[in-house]
Amino acid sequence: MDFESFVLAAATADLGDAPAAREHADAVEFRMDLARDPLAALANYDGALPLIVTNRADFEGGEAEDDDARLDALCTAVEHSSVEAVDVELTTASEGGGERVIDHAHANGVSVIVSTHDFAKTPEPPKLRQLLDRACEYGDVGKLAVTARSTDDVLELLAATRASVAGGDRVATMAMGEPGRHSRAVAPLYGSRIGYAPVDPAEATAPGQYDLATLRRLVTELQSDPTED
Numbered sequence: 001m002d003f004e005s006f007v008l009a010a011a012t013a014d015l016g017d018a019p020a021a022r023e024h025a026d027a028v029e030f031r032m033d034l035a036r037d038p039l040a041a042l043a044n045y046d047g048a049l050p051l052i053v054t055n056r057a058d059f060e061g062g063e064a065e066d067d068d069a070r071l072d073a074l075c076t077a078v079e080h081s082s083v084e085a086v087d088v089e090l091t092t093a094s095e096g097g098g099e100r101v102i103d104h105a106h107a108n109g110v111s112v113i114v115s116t117h118d119f120a121k122t123p124e125p126p127k128l129r130q131l132l133d134r135a136c137e138y139g140d141v142g143k144l145a146v147t148a149r150s151t152d153d154v155l156e157l158l159a160a161t162r163a164s165v166a167g168g169d170r171v172a173t174m175a176m177g178e179p180g181r182h183s184r185a186v187a188p189l190y191g192s193r194i195g196y197a198p199v200d201p202a203e204a205t206a207p208g209q210y211d212l213a214t215l216r217r218l219v220t221e222l223q224s225d226p227t228e229d
């Protein structure tokens with residue numbers, strides 16, 4: 001997965017959901033931190049959709065303890081032939097020992113998404129650009145998820161997205177929370193390359209997500225050329 005075009009990822013803690021995601025998703029984001037025995041589930045996975053593996057640390061909104069075992073599990077995961085991308089937090093990449101995961105991913109032909117989240121707010125525009133720049137320094141894709149308190153926040157995120165893309169970076173952006181929901185459908189028009197949606201709406205992995213079928217429909221409708229009808 002090189003993220004040259006938009007990838008819709010079905011986020012789940014249960015790889016048994018993968019067949020249900022197939023109709024609408026391009027990939028499955030396997031939230032290893034939310035799964036019971038993630039490496040066993042991975043070893044048994046032979047589904048058609050490629051996997052993005054995420055083992056989100058507790059300091060970044062996930063449930064995995066931030067220890068060596070968390071990163072060891074990611075190193076094992078990227079060796080699986082279905083795994084085509086791995087998600088590493090910016091803090092982990094820059095100062096938390098994530099370099100070995102990134103190197104091992106690349107050695108296995110796996111793309112690296114370096115992500116950063118703000119669960120409280122949308123930082124000021126210069127900070128948004130800085131976070132995306134830094135994430136792109138370490139990752140093949142830099143991902144920024146912020147919390148929108150108003151639609152103005154979304155505008156600023158979209159502007160930062162556009163500017164990063166214009167500067168040649170590959171990014172994924174989304175605004176969490178209710179006022180940010182529409183960003184998930186609109187950000188791809190500004191160059192965001194990954195969208196996340198739960199297969200089961202009751203199992204959302206972030207606030208304000210659309211369900212998978214809805215996000216696919218919205219992204220497709222917004223991207224289609226009306227003159228082609």
Ligand SMILES: O=C1C[C@@](O)(C(=O)O)C[C@@H](O)[C@@H]1O
Pocket residue numbers: 011029031054087115145174175176196197205206207209
């Ligand atoms: O980082 C992200 C983005 C996300 O937080 C979202 O807002 O859709 C959902 C997570 O599953 C994923 O790892």
